[in-house]
Amino acid sequence: MSVTLKRIAKECGYSVTTVSRALAGYDDVNETTRQRILEVAHNLGYQPNLVARQLQGQRTFTIGIITPPQIHHHEDDFFSLLIKGVNYAAAQYHYDLLISSRFPGTEEMDTYRRIVGGNRVDGMIVARTYQDDPRITYLQSIEHPFVVAGRSAPDLPSDFPYIDADSRVGVQMLVRHFIHYGHRHIGLILPPESVAFTAYRHAGYRYAFQDAGLTYHPEYVATGDLGEAGGYEAACTLLDRTPELTAIVACNDLMAFGAMAAVHARGRRIGEDVAVGGFDDIPAAQHAMPPLTTVRQPIYEIGERLTEMLVRIIADEPPAETQILIEPALIVRASSGQPRPQ
Amino acid sequence: MSVTLKRIAKECGYSVTTVSRALAGYDDVNETTRQRILEVAHNLGYQPNLVARQLQGQRTFTIGIITPPQIHHHEDDFFSLLIKGVNYAAAQYHYDLLISSRFPGTEEMDTYRRIVGGNRVDGMIVARTYQDDPRITYLQSIEHPFVVAGRSAPDLPSDFPYIDADSRVGVQMLVRHFIHYGHRHIGLILPPESVAFTAYRHAGYRYAFQDAGLTYHPEYVATGDLGEAGGYEAACTLLDRTPELTAIVACNDLMAFGAMAAVHARGRRIGEDVAVGGFDDIPAAQHAMPPLTTVRQPIYEIGERLTEMLVRIIADEPPAETQILIEPALIVRASSGQPRPQ
DNA sequence: TTGTAGGCGTTATCAT
């Protein structure tokens, strides 16, 4: 079917070996011979079979990433942004990207094993870590190159290369900002404990209260699934249970959107009656109505830098820094409302 | 390094062939033998080398797609949405996705040749067609399976499998909507002619005027690059050149965002002074300020259906319909403003 | 029921 070295060899009367070397630019090939071979290869439209090369070279120049499937349209921009960053950097380094999408759980682990164990990639990017993440355990156990967007929960070692935003500091800034605006009753929407960053963000919330000399109210904290629906439900719970709340902090922008919807559904005005804050600063945040106050995490750049890190780890030239904590930035927008008179 | 059939064979004293067949579930293997082999394979954590399989089977179970790199964060949600759809469907059919990002042009074509000619994928998804698209010409010339999101410009044959929204009808609906709202001076922002859908959308604009018995003003039409910046500049040109405009139709949402910014920059109110419309209905459209009136194109679903189509084409069981035109839907939002008194 | 041989397309090693 397609043009192979053998075909070219036959065509111009040299051996496959010589053809291979001529094309690879070795200098032990007669210049005339090379010209002839190059010409034939070009005429035939030769393209090296990458799969064969991969098998022979035991290298794929491919990076793998597995994302959750996103059935609804705008479900999660986090991964989209991350992939954009990874994609861009990968191209710079002449790597391709292999993507597969699975729901977290058994299927996801099987896919890791299939792709990594099946030698389809030189390295993996693991995103959105869970507490005690089996994917990481697996990759460590077989010593396969990988980098992580995120890190372990605070009580577990993060003994792997990663880049993560300092969630604790981020939430702390956000809550402090609300406190400065005069809020005293601030709700918090947390994802399930199994998400690795939950504990960090929870800590940020507590620290902010502590710093301000305020008491921490456990009943101001609710849990919901990551995503708009989870945020909506958790916010409803909070608003119904503790109507004195004048601000709600959600652990990502998607949940914050849900919370805004809940505030609206309860007949209260976002910003004016109840301030809302998020985390991530996905593109939709600035376009939201009202625009969402949030903690900016440079997801795209994290994707880029992770990819660079991974490529270097694969090449066995790991950068000096392989555990990077990024200082997030507070982005104040209209969902904060105005500072309140004390 | 990793566990191979050979390794298992050695471990349990059978030949590689027998091991291979035991694992593949052939029935000409002694049941006891199979059990033994399965056990050893499991203990060793055997994972078949997918690359070797690909080489031997001349099949990759991988679909390829090449997107433009997106340096800025929220640059283009069209591809993100498409990929989400493709990704979801691909997983259903047990296909993986190979993604690479290149700017349109030589580099992109080289990447097509490298990946397709290099046997890395069983089929390609081509997105955002150009007029007389070299990628399509190439894929057709080597008879490699592919499907297209979009189709050829009106004057060229679309003799390949595709799914496209009926752009002409879409823009026509949008312009008619503005006419119904009482607008008579409606600007149009077009992407360059080289984009295949340009002519369709332009036609939709002209048809709407014709239907309403209004005259078409060429000076109400401007061209800009796809993307927010292009929309901004084109809208500035229009607003400065023909200040009588009370509405602007952009050929996609991103350009519409740029146009909104331009309207704002010229000190006019979006909706009230100048209505703005887009095309695509990317997630940001409904969160925009004000929410953007646009023509909804079900990008995610197109990705899903294209993938299904491609998988069937690869399996040599092409569906009955391989050229699908989707009727888009008009989504009226606040950027339309209110109907004007005649 | 099991094993041998050959090939997928490439590159590396070692002769000539």
Add this chain to the structure above:
DNA sequence: ATGATAACGCCTACAA
């Protein structure tokens, strides 16, 4: 300067 041989890991005739 060129070529024969083997190997990457798998699968599939064909033989025994």
